[in-house]
Amino acid sequence: MHHKIFDVVIVGAGISGSFLAKELCQAGLSVLCLEAGKNFNRHNYPKKEIDANSQLYWGGGIELNTTADIGILRPKVVGGGSVVNQALLDRFDDIALDSWKNKSKIDWMSTTQMEPWYKSALEEVKVEEIPTEFRNGNADIFIKGFEANGFKCAPLKRAQNNCAYEKGSDCIECLSGCIRDSKQSMGVTVLPKALNSGLELVSEFEAEKIEKVSGHIRVHGTDKFGDKRIFRSKKLVLAAGAIGNSKLLLQSQFKNNNIGKGFYTHPQFMSLGLYEHEIHSEKGPFQAMKSDDPDFRVRSFKLENVFGPPVAVGMLLPGIASKHLSYMKRITHMACVEVAIRDQNPGTISLARNGRLKIVKTLDERDQTTFNNGLSAIHDIFNSTGVKEIVDGNFKIGLHLMGGLAIGKDSNSSVVNENFSLHEDPDIFAADSSIFPDAPGINPSLTIMALAKKAASSIKESIL
Ligand SMILES: Cc1cc2nc3c(=O)[nH]c(=O)nc-3n(C[C@H](O)[C@H](O)[C@H](O)COP(=O)(O)OP(=O)(O)OC[C@H]3O[C@@H](n4cnc5c(N)ncnc54)[C@H](O)[C@@H]3O)c2cc1C
CATH class of the missing domain: 3.50.50.60 (FAD/NAD(P)-binding domain)
Structure with a gap:
């Protein structure tokens, strides 16, 4: 003692x-x-995505609800979620x-x-918006799609202090801890x-x-x-x-x-739009815009302008072997929009008889309808910006x-x-x-x- x-x-x-x-x-x-x-600190955050997942999260990277259809991301690091999150305030x-x-x-x-x-x-904490001149290809699709459909979007406010975009910084790295101490x-x-x-x-x-x-x-x-x-x-x-x-x-x-x-998780679901031309969602600031549409708010969902590193994107894509590979080869041609819902149906956290965590979390009919509404808005955004194919992600994430x-x-x-x-x-x-x-x-x-x-x-x- x-x-x-x-x-x-x-x-x-x-x-x-x-x-x-x-x-x-x-x-x-x-x-x-x-x-x-x-x-960890900025000098020793795990460099590879797979190492970061296993060393910065509980459960070796991901935990699951009992029906295994929501991947739960639970940070385990000094700083908690502030080390791995997108720092949107x-x-x-x-x-x-x-x-x-x-x-x-x-x-x-x-x-x-x-x-x-x-x-x-x-x-x-210091808070910044991503300057217009540094918005990337994914943000362009988001903004054009919103305009084409009459939806309202707005720049995101991030807890960051000089991400040095002018030096070509690809801020997607900061999901595994910010190497320049910009993320707050x-x-x-x-x-x-x-x-x-x-x-x-x-x-x-x-x-x-x-x-x-x-x-x-x-x-x-x-x-x-x-x-x-x-x-x-x-x-x-x-x-x-x-x-x-x-x-x-x-x-x-x-x-x-x-x-x-x-127990609530704002279940999120990422959809990928494949375009003829390169989008390079992985370059530059990976999340610049959010939906700011009063109608979306009333209907309990929001859309975000996200992307993920290769392992995360790979987990969302369908198929195995050559089919999966053919998608991964087009990763630079992908735009991504995510729907996150304001879930109504609460889940429960309990202990199983062997003492292990048991997380019951499902979407009821209301939540599913909200989800479908958000997904349909994403499809409208992609379809109005010349998408060739839409791939809806494999599963939901709770973060x-x-x-x-x-x-x-x-x-x-x-x-x-x-x-x-x-x-x-x-x-x-x-x-x-x-x-x-x-x-x-x-x-x-x-x-x-x-x-x-x-x-x-x-x-x-x-x-x-
Ligand atoms: C990938 C990702 C992106 C996100 N993006 C955003 C965003 O852009 N904006 C936003 O507002 N939110 C975001 N979030 C959510 C946000 O980070 C969390 O809501 C927030 O961190 C929760 O804060 P907290 O203090 O409750 O818990 P946490 O920050 O999770 O801290 C809890 C800490 O407790 C520790 N702990 C747990 N059990 C024990 C134990 N038994 N003994 C000792 N220590 C223990 C954990 O290891 C952890 O470090 C994101 C989360 C993730 C995972």
């Missing part, structure tokens, strides 16, 4: 954990952050926050009351500030169980040498993401029946993992209360993607940062 009793132990050094670590350390608290993943709108307020009955869930927290979060991941933004203010960070430590003994919280787990260790604290912050938090509480036999329920510890006033329908502590234990807090009461249909990171800022003030109040 570690000798020291920390004021706060944080499990997970992803977006929420890192933001909270910075706020709590700067308030003078002694804080330890435990992270299951490795601590958006505020939630009235549609998202009204729905949260309605479910949780919490009054501060409104665009006005969240604004100071969004503002404070945005002071920690936690390791280049809030974590250094936390470490300078005394944060102790232990990477490659997986927390497996939490318990309360003599008024203190004990976190049990295994370190990188396979040794069992125990850390103690007065307060605990769960920042292990939707799946990580649910798993830890279930393993620790917490009683609230809502743990693991209300906005949300819920499992829903926030709300009523302990009969939620896990976390409005002050971010568990209904079941006032010394255990959570403010990350796990507390989302439903799927907002908007990129979650900026709101996770804002919620961490707000939660830090609650946690400080409970200690100081």
Whole structure:
């Protein structure tokens, strides 16, 4: 057992954990952050796509729901999702926050009351739009297709600081960690500030169980040498993401029946358009535009201007052997648009009898209809821009993992209360993607940062 009793132990050094670590350390608290993943930096991120998948994600790259039709991408690295994500930052709108307020009955869930927290979060990261002159061939197709169909699109806002496009930088590389520290991941933004203010960070430590003994919280787990260790604290912050938090509480036999329920993923589906001429979606900034169409928002889907590196694209393409190869040979001729839906049908995270994770997540009729509407808009975009063939991807991906510890006033329908502590234990807090009461249909990171800022003030109040 570690000798020291920390004021706060944080499990997970992803977006929420890192933001909270910075706020709590700067308030003078002694804080330890435990992270299951490795601590990479721009000099040693895995270079090959296959190595990056296996070293930066749980499950060797991908996990699956029980019906094996949604590939779940769950980051496992110091910095969490901020290392591998596309760094798109958006505020939630009235549609998202009204729905949260309605479910949780919490009054501060409104665009006005969240604004100071969004503002404070945005002071920690630099945000840029991709300059028009550097938009790539994939963005051109996206914009032309939107214009031709009367859909509205807009430039994306990315947490980045000088990607050096003028030097020919192909930013698709940043999906495996940004080699130029342009992407505003936690390791280049809030974590250094936390470490300078005394944060102790232990990477490659997986927390497996939490318990309360003599008024203190004990976190049990295994370190990188396979040794069992125990850390103690007065307060605990769960920042292990939707799946990580649910798993830890279930393993620790917490009683609230809502743990693991209300799991959402914004299921996404990539479609490829094959063109006669070269598009070179892999060159330059790979994601410059998003749909900004009020009608899409009301119909609960959005379209994004994405692409993937070769292994990812290969997984989306049909056929084996020569058929598959004939598609891969045309990779430079492919444009790609993705539909992401605001899923209505919640899934569940539970433990199977052998203790392994069990993720049940399906699309019901409403979700399937939303999906089909988005897909049909993508086909319209490709067909109006001279596509030769459309290949709809093989399966869906879930990478906005949300819920499992829903926030709300009523302990009969939620896990976390409005002050971010568990209904079941006032010394255990959570403010990350796990507390989302439903799927907002908007990129979650900026709101996770804002919620961490707000939660830090609650946690400080409970200690100081
Ligand atoms: C490929 C990809 C692209 C994305 N693009 C965007 C985007 O453009 N914009 C956007 O807003 N969102 C995006 N997201 C989603 C976004 O990154 C996540 O919503 C966000 O990172 C969640 O933050 P979090 O703090 O809840 O969890 P995370 O950032 O996932 O951090 C959780 C951390 O906890 C650690 N952990 C889990 N269990 C344990 C344990 N038992 N012990 C110790 N540590 C543990 C994990 O290893 C992880 O590092 C993307 C995600 C992916 C995968």
